[in-house]
Amino acid sequence: MIEIKDLVMRLPVGGREVTILDGVSLEVPSGQFLALTGPSGSGKSTLLGLVAGLDQPVAGSVRVAGVDLAGLDEDGLARLRLTTIGYVFQSFLLLPTLTALENVAIPLELAGAADPAGRARALLAEVGLAARARYYPAQLSGGEQQRVALARAFANAPPLLLADEPTGNLDSATGSEIIALLVEHHRRRGATLVLVTHDPALAAHAERVVELRDGRVVADSVTEARVA
Numbered sequence: 001m002i003e004i005k006d007l008v009m010r011l012p013v014g015g016r017e018v019t020i021l022d023g024v025s026l027e028v029p030s031g032q033f034l035a036l037t038g039p040s041g042s043g044k045s046t047l048l049g050l051v052a053g054l055d056q057p058v059a060g061s062v063r064v065a066g067v068d069l070a071g072l073d074e075d076g077l078a079r080l081r082l083t084t085i086g087y088v089f090q091s092f093l094l095l096p097t098l099t100a101l102e103n104v105a106i107p108l109e110l111a112g113a114a115d116p117a118g119r120a121r122a123l124l125a126e127v128g129l130a131a132r133a134r135y136y137p138a139q140l141s142g143g144e145q146q147r148v149a150l151a152r153a154f155a156n157a158p159p160l161l162l163a164d165e166p167t168g169n170l171d172s173a174t175g176s177e178i179i180a181l182l183v184e185h186h187r188r189r190g191a192t193l194v195l196v197t198h199d200p201a202l203a204a205h206a207e208r209v210v211e212l213r214d215g216r217v218v219a220d221s222v223t224e225a226r227v228a
Contacts, residue, residue: 002064004047007024009215024217048196050069053069082156085160088182092137105120123155150181
């Protein structure tokens with residue numbers, strides 16, 4: 001599902017270039033649940049953004065579902081994200097002027113799905129928010145907003161889910177509920193799931209844990225969740 005080879009990423013920081021990723025190579029097979037861990041600044045979120053085609057690396061390559069991202073223009077990347085990748089952000093990134101239902105319906109409408117509103121209602125029910133369909137983001141709690149974001153990410157049944165610290169702005173109980181929804185969707189749909197987290201307890205849900213430090217892979221292990 002994901003093939004990363006010799007990936008290098010540098011960004012300007014304080015008037016100088018800082019290496020964020022330094023020769024990262026990684027393969028994630030279809031259907032796997034992988035947790036990316038490591039301290040703040042280790043390159044986790046940067047790597048996830050490169051997999052989604054949100055940024056371009058300085059060197060190296062990223063292939064998603066057999067497609068080399070370097071060969072796609074902006075329209076091609078947008079189509080890939082629409083059909084293949086569901087992305088969950090730490091800060092929710094819902095459109096504040098749209099209701100929960102409308103936020104979830106956007107990717108369905110862009111994909112030309114039949115009855116996007118009906119499908120959006122079903123997705124909101126799937127994450128326990130059927131009664132909040134007409135609420136705006138400002139009327140929802142943080143946990144409810146993240147549930148809407150999950151429903152939006154699930155909308156077009158993408159084979160790849162990317163979640164960047166999806167519980168970072170939530171209390172532990174609410175965060176556990178969000179992880180449970182992600183894991184349930186992963187298992188039920190067989191979607192590949194890559195979760196960025198600094199929390200060992202959340203990483204323990206994954207089948208495989210890859211640790212980054214200073215922009216490099218320093219550990220890659222199968223977890224007890226996989227053994228079980």
